[in-house]
Amino acid sequence: MCEHCGNHGNSHEKESVASFTINKDILSKNAEIAAHNREMLDRFGITMINIVGSPGSGKTTLLEKTIPAIKNEIKVAVIEGDVETSNDKERIEKLGIPCYQINTHGACHLEADMVHKALHELCLDESYDLVFVENVGNLICPADFPLGEDFRVVVLSTAEGDDKPEKYPEIFFGSDAVILSKTDLIEHLDFDLEKCRERLLRVNPKAKLIALSAKNGKGIDEWLSWLSWAITKPR
Amino acid sequence: MCEHCGNHGNSHEKESVASFTINKDILSKNAEIAAHNREMLDRFGITMINIVGSPGSGKTTLLEKTIPAIKNEIKVAVIEGDVETSNDKERIEKLGIPCYQINTHGACHLEADMVHKALHELCLDESYDLVFVENVGNLICPADFPLGEDFRVVVLSTAEGDDKPEKYPEIFFGSDAVILSKTDLIEHLDFDLEKCRERLLRVNPKAKLIALSAKNGKGIDEWLSWLSWAITKPR
Numbered sequence: 001m002c003e004h005c006g007n008h009g010n011s012h013e014k015e016s017v018a019s020f021t022i023n024k025d026i027l028s029k030n031a032e033i034a035a036h037n038r039e040m041l042d043r044f045g046i047t048m049i050n051i052v053g054s055p056g057s058g059k060t061t062l063l064e065k066t067i068p069a070i071k072n073e074i075k076v077a078v079i080e081g082d083v084e085t086s087n088d089k090e091r092i093e094k095l096g097i098p099c100y101q102i103n104t105h106g107a108c109h110l111e112a113d114m115v116h117k118a119l120h121e122l123c124l125d126e127s128y129d130l131v132f133v134e135n136v137g138n139l140i141c142p143a144d145f146p147l148g149e150d151f152r153v154v155v156l157s158t159a160e161g162d163d164k165p166e167k168y169p170e171i172f173f174g175s176d177a178v179i180l181s182k183t184d185l186i187e188h189l190d191f192d193l194e195k196c197r198e199r200l201l202r203v204n205p206k207a208k209l210i211a212l213s214a215k216n217g218k219g220i221d222e223w224l225s226w227l228s229w230a231i232t233k234p235r
Numbered sequence: 236m237c238e239h240c241g242n243h244g245n246s247h248e249k250e251s252v253a254s255f256t257i258n259k260d261i262l263s264k265n266a267e268i269a270a271h272n273r274e275m276l277d278r279f280g281i282t283m284i285n286i287v288g289s290p291g292s293g294k295t296t297l298l299e300k301t302i303p304a305i306k307n308e309i310k311v312a313v314i315e316g317d318v319e320t321s322n323d324k325e326r327i328e329k330l331g332i333p334c335y336q337i338n339t340h341g342a343c344h345l346e347a348d349m350v351h352k353a354l355h356e357l358c359l360d361e362s363y364d365l366v367f368v369e370n371v372g373n374l375i376c377p378a379d380f381p382l383g384e385d386f387r388v389v390v391l392s393t394a395e396g397d398d399k400p401e402k403y404p405e406i407f408f409g410s411d412a413v414i415l416s417k418t419d420l421i422e423h424l425d426f427d428l429e430k431c432r433e434r435l436l437r438v439n440p441k442a443k444l445i446a447l448s449a450k451n452g453k454g455i456d457e458w459l460s461w462l463s464w465a466i467t468k469p470r
Contacts, residue, residue, distance in 0.1 A: 054289045056395025108375040140343040159394030160291025
């Protein structure tokens with residue numbers, strides 16, 4: 001018994017509590033719907049890329065730089081995930097491509113179920129080549145919920161710091177590429193690009209790191225080359 | 236039945252799924268332990284401040300600027316919440332004050348139970364005046380889990396963008412103060428301070444916005460004044 005509070009419980013013996021264990025049935029159901037999404041996308045020959053990252057890491061801005069460069073060559077659509085507002089959808093629609101907004105109203109990640117609905121509403125059509133899903137701004141929870149994507153891309157901004165791959169390993173571990181955004185700010189920050197790369201490779205030796213700035217355009221070509229390679233992935 | 240996939244479920248009818256509804260029992264149990272934490276803190280005359288914000292928003296840096304300015308006047312301790320690593324604890328301990336590290340190993344927020352344990356280990360002693368809890372870097376999930384704090388402070392970095400209060404309203408709604416950090420970067424960003432303030436006040440008319448830069452020191456005095464006011468709160 002605790003001398004200060006009389007607590008008999010096990011809260012003094014452990015840090016993790018039941019709410020941290022995501023119900024296995026939920027993960028299993030999500031995985032099942034994600035597999036179904038993949039099967040549908042494969043049938044229509046559509047590549048899906050799940051873009052994750054912290055709030056304000058530059059996910060929408062990356063799409064604003066990417067879409068004008070590719071939309072004349074390939075048919076692309078976007079699924080926007082946000083807690084609230086349709087600000088990002090409005091930004092994407094200005095680029096002249098279809099966009100479907102999901103508002104989670106407080107929830108911290110997209111689930112395969114929500115993307116399944118969006119795919120039906122938006123672009124399940126053989127004329128589409130590529131769907132970007134912009135996940136809810138969160139560097140933790142989306143890691144547990146695959147959506148049926150071909151690739152997961154993390155956007156990490158230089159302003160967030162070079163230590164993030166080791167502090168939030170799960171989302172980096174399962175990702176195919178990491179976009180280090182806002183490199184134009186590096187000169188104003190205490191950010192070490194090589195340390196960031198080393199930390200990322202310790203967590204995920206296979207991750208492709210692409211450093212870029214949407215502001216000055218440096219690195220955008222490398223990202224577009226990676227994207228071009230990703231779209232040609234054999235099914 | 237869906238023509239593309241034969242899905243009979245309700246995934247075409249709704250976006251929210253069961254996993255988004257946090258078990259009421261968990262929230263209720265958390266609230267109970269948070270109340271108990273408050274009761275203990277009140278008994279010892281300790282003020283607790285829960286600092287929340289995105290990864291890399293500047294929460295630890297704020298503490299690094301705050302603690303040297305106050306530690307000769309008041310006795311302060313820090314509880315550090317991180318998914319992984321004890322990097323932040325090491326930074327705080329260099330300041331010469333006690334720090335307790337909680338690693339959540341994948342979980343996206345602190346809970347009252349974890350803070351309860353940390354308080355016992357760290358500082359339940361009448362000689363302490365103030366405990367900072369640095370929550371896990373996440374602008375969504377910590378909003379649902381009060382820890383027994385007297386005040387919740389959100390740290391939002393200018394690099395995250397001026398639209399965040401409306402995009403992540405819940406965490407701003409329930410907070411007492413919002414620290415707009417990294418104001419030294421504003422000249423390099425497309426960030427409108429007045430728009431950010433308006434958006435914050437639409438979500439939470441009572442929130443105190445303090446714009447500051449840990450780099451050039453502007454605004455730190457205003458934060459320290461607010462802190463000084465907060466510590467004298469009648470119990």
